[in-house]
Amino acid sequence: MLMVSLKDVAKEAGVSLMTVSRALKSPDKLSPKTYKVVKEVIDRLGYVPNLAAQHIRGVAANTIGVLSLGTATTPFSVEILLGIEQTVRQHGWNSFVINTFENDSQAMEDAVEQMLSHRPSAIIIARNGLKNVSIPEKLRSFPLVLANCQTQDMAVAAYIPDDYQGQRVVVDRIVAKGYQRPLFLHIPKNYIATAKRRQAFEDAWANHSGQKPVQFFMRRDGEDYFEGAQPLIDYLEKPDPLPFDVIICGNDRIALVAYQLLLAKGYRIPEDVAVCAYDNMVGIAQLFIPPLTTVELPHYQMGQEAALHLIEGRKDRDIHQLPCPLIEGESC
Known part of the structure; x- marks a missing residue:
């Protein structure tokens, strides 16, 4: 099945490509009548915006890039990523994960370049175990928060276990x-x-x-x-x-x-x-x-709070210690 393009919508609605683009991004700039016509065609044809093309043009709005330092490949800490993913979805945001390892400088450099190529609007650095991490220079200008790690490189909010x-x-x-x-x-x-x-x-x-x-x-x-x-x-x-x-x-x-x-x-x-x-x-x-x-280490909660920190625009740069609940078995 062929994907419907922006050009297809413009042709069917009898308007310019610019008008369709405004209907998607700035509907307030169109008359109610024109917006209604374009919206009807979008819904009828099932048009889905091409996010990749948007990334080429600039920052991917409301998109969090997650630099995973072994988190995606370590079973007991992968819930950090689940906490991030479910939280961003609940708030209408998007996320993507780039996994790498700290002890491989070339892999880290490649991961950072790959991260930047997706044009994230904010970044979470998550680690598979609590340690101090180095913040790649190219990521320091972004809205940034840490999950299950902390740093001495700069003042940045972090969510870690208590x-x-x-x-x-x-x-x-x-x-x-x-x-x-x-x-x-x-x-x-x-x-x-x-x-x-x-x-x-x-x-x-x-x-x-x-x-x-x-x-x-x-x-x-x-x-x-x-x-x-x-x-x-x-x-x-x-x-x-x-x-x-x-x-x-x-x-x-x-x-x-x-x-x-x-x-x-x-x-x-x-x-x-x-x-x-x-x-x-x-x-x-x-x-x-x-x-x-x-x-229990609060892996899910660390991911959740890190995502909310960016979504809610929290301004603090504190280290937040999250409670670790007792899971009582029969071994004592």
């Missing part, structure tokens, strides 16, 4: 349940989230009568979660009973390893030792047996 609150809520629950002997298997020490979560844990435990907690950290930028659980492996290889009654895991993937290690050694969860974690990775908590108690 990792202090998230860790505090789960540790407060552990304290309330009477656990006394925790082992905390942290994510890498250089991550932004790690410092906040450690502080929340130590603040919550400060006035608790339990023993001094044992804490370990993964190596810098580590992604080997068996390495993250290595301290637990070392304890389980000793002949003595495990000296902990709760294992606090820096994320669900460390918890998955911890489950396997504990169950293989005959420990019951939570009867012998409790386990809790962080992330609520795409509903994975319910696939643990028993279901995992974890903290």
Whole structure:
């Protein structure tokens, strides 16, 4: 089926191309009679504006370009993009996603050029995990907001998880349940989230009568979660009973390893030792047996709020910390 063109509409309505263009963009510049004629032809022929052609002529109005730093290819953070897409649709805006990776300078440069070729009116930079990012020079003049990342390059609004609150809520629950002997298997020490979560844990435990907690950290930028659980492996290889009654895991993937290690050694969860974690990775908590108690990262909300920041024309350049809810399972 052939697409109806602007020229087809003009010919059928008996008007110029300019008149049809005004009917689409500035109907107030036409007489009511002329606009009615053109609108009737547009509806009858089913004409759809050619957005690509509009992009060539200038900025794509009400269109948000999303520079995705691994977000589109990382399952547990892809809901950031869903939050953006559904929000822009609800408000009659458009969006598109360009995915790239920070450790490939050529790929980043190509992604920025591709982004600019679509003529966005505003830009969201979204990351698959909370870190400081560099803002490409060519994007700094656009209305800009960050989701799940922050920057030291310029003052710009960012929507990130409240990792202090998230860790505090789960540790407060552990304290309330009477656990006394925790082992905390942290994510890498250089991550932004790690410092906040450690502080929340130590603040919550400060006035608790339990023993001094044992804490370990993964190596810098580590992604080997068996390495993250290595301290637990070392304890389980000793002949003595495990000296902990709760294992606090820096994320669900460390918890998955911890489950396997504990169950293989005959420990019951939570009867012998409790386990809790962080992330609520795409509903994975319910696939643990028993279901995992974890903290949910607000991925959808970060995307949603970043989109609303641009749609509503918010002027602040603050870092907004969004709450991380407790997902209570049966593991503690």
